[in-house]
Amino acid sequence: MRQLYVIGLGPGDPNLITVRGSEILSKAEVVFVPYSTGTNRSLALSIVEKYSKAEIVTLGFPMKKDVDPKDLERIGEEICSKSKSLSAFVTLGDPSLYSTFFRVSNYLGCFNSVEIVPGVSSITACASKAFMPLALRNEAIAIIPADRLDLISKVKQDFETIIVLKGNENLDKISEELKDDYDLLYARRCYLDGEKVIPWSENEYDKDYFSMLICKVRNNEKG
Amino acid sequence: MRQLYVIGLGPGDPNLITVRGSEILSKAEVVFVPYSTGTNRSLALSIVEKYSKAEIVTLGFPMKKDVDPKDLERIGEEICSKSKSLSAFVTLGDPSLYSTFFRVSNYLGCFNSVEIVPGVSSITACASKAFMPLALRNEAIAIIPADRLDLISKVKQDFETIIVLKGNENLDKISEELKDDYDLLYARRCYLDGEKVIPWSENEYDKDYFSMLICKVRNNEKG
Known part of the structure; x- marks a missing residue:
């Protein structure tokens, strides 16, 4: 049984995560932190580290507008291979607004359940x-x-x-x-x-x- | 010195409030809870009561599309007269999206500072x-x-x-x-x-x- 929680971290202040998001981070065994070159990888990381002692896996996402599906499939495979019973994938802001999560969501068939925890948008x-x-x-x-x-x-x-x-x-x-x-x-x-x-x-x-x-x-x- | 925090409670699940919103509720001396006839007054109240032991003041807002400014002025006066050093005004969802707060914000000159704490929108x-x-x-x-x-x-x-x-x-x-x-x-x-x-x-x-x-x-x- 493998569960994935997709957590909106909010705009950047660590205290603007939701209570539920913070609680899941505190229990997660592994947290996936996506980043694109030039964006705030360290920012998302610092929020995660405030609430979690989990293993952190950073995921480099291609920046191009047209991304080769093979690249996304490869990221999906990496997530699946490193996932544990309780895994989290974090995004700044809210997961439904321009986030990286939905670019790989089709490649995460390894999870028995995936739940999105909404966040405060920028x-x-x-x-x-x-x-x-x-x-x-x-x-x-x-x-x-x-x-x-x-x-x-x-x-x-x-x-x-x-x-x-x-x-x-x-x-x-x-x-x-x-x-x-x-x-x-x-x-x-x-x-x-x-x-x-x-x-x-x-x-x-x-x-x-x-x-x-x-x-x-x-x-x-x-x- | 009187401070007002306007707190977005999120969509309704008490755990989808932000950490910051929950922390302010736990310290507030008085919490203003607006409601309109027919809406979820008890819902906002139940979220507030999970995090706060403050005095609760419910505020009835007129439902009509065209509201008499005198009604809003009267509500502003009530808030000011019942406020304390650390007061909170809560809204479901996010305060910037169709909330009651900005209908009375012009009548809250009694506060030395007003800060909005954003929330997850519906x-x-x-x-x-x-x-x-x-x-x-x-x-x-x-x-x-x-x-x-x-x-x-x-x-x-x-x-x-x-x-x-x-x-x-x-x-x-x-x-x-x-x-x-x-x-x-x-x-x-x-x-x-x-x-x-x-x-x-x-x-x-x-x-x-x-x-x-x-x-x-x-x-x-x-x-």
Whole structure:
């Protein structure tokens, strides 16, 4: 009987993991920590190590947009071969939002059960730091990665809130497109070292992958 | 010196609160628990009581869409008059997503500091129960309350994922609009009594306010 728990670690502050996530980490025999070159491997590790004495297995994930399924199959095999009765796979933020877990989930047939423990996402974490509501009443929210320039002009003015993620590119162009209708907030690495939550300014744009633009429509008459 | 912590309790399972949220509840002297007629007052209370021995003050919020600011001002005054050095205000889910807190936040000038502690939202909580990614790679997500029928046809096919919230109305109409292009999942009261996470079926539609439709585009060629 092998069980896998997929645990959302939250935005980065070790205390923003869920109670359930922390309890499972304290019991797990092995914890899988995925990383991509250039991201916060040490961050996820430091959260895990706060709660767990388990064996740690780090898993290098390819960064490319088009990943060879064979690479993912190989990672799945590594997880299966190193798993124990109670194993955990951790992701920063929430496992359902842009996480690595669902890239390998099809290759984990060795487990008798897999349960996802949701976490606080970086999106609401940044909103809490900015002290702003992402939505009230019947407002609508669009969450759009920064390379989807096509979508920005299409959804302009239909959504009270537009959140542009993965802001290492294009935020300058997107802010130009939206600035007449929306108030723009630039949020970077919320709850992490290097945190910055400020009104958008081209001069402060540091093209960080872990940054986002939170855009709130002005003079909302739809709500 | 009066401090207010606004704590996201998560979707309903008491163990899905954050460690930080639970720690603040254990120290708070008074905890404000908002409720609206017909919602889960007892649920929020039971989570609070698991972690806290504080005095509990329940706050009735008006349910109407257009609320008289005087009502909110009165609630703000009640919070201020009953607050202590370390006070907490709790919301189910995350405080930045459709919560009561931001309706009264302008009337809380009595506090020297207010900090928001983010929580797991019902959206990712339902995704975890459904064992599905809301977004991978550069997919985009639209979050739309069910009374915004105007938006559904506008965003159709532009977003890989459409989440329709507050599903006590219109989900039958919306599913008709989307069913040819999207796979539809009906998720209701995730992590609560009465939980239901099933493929959409008109026969199972119980018009529950705490329900949502999660729509994933088929044959995605944009990602």
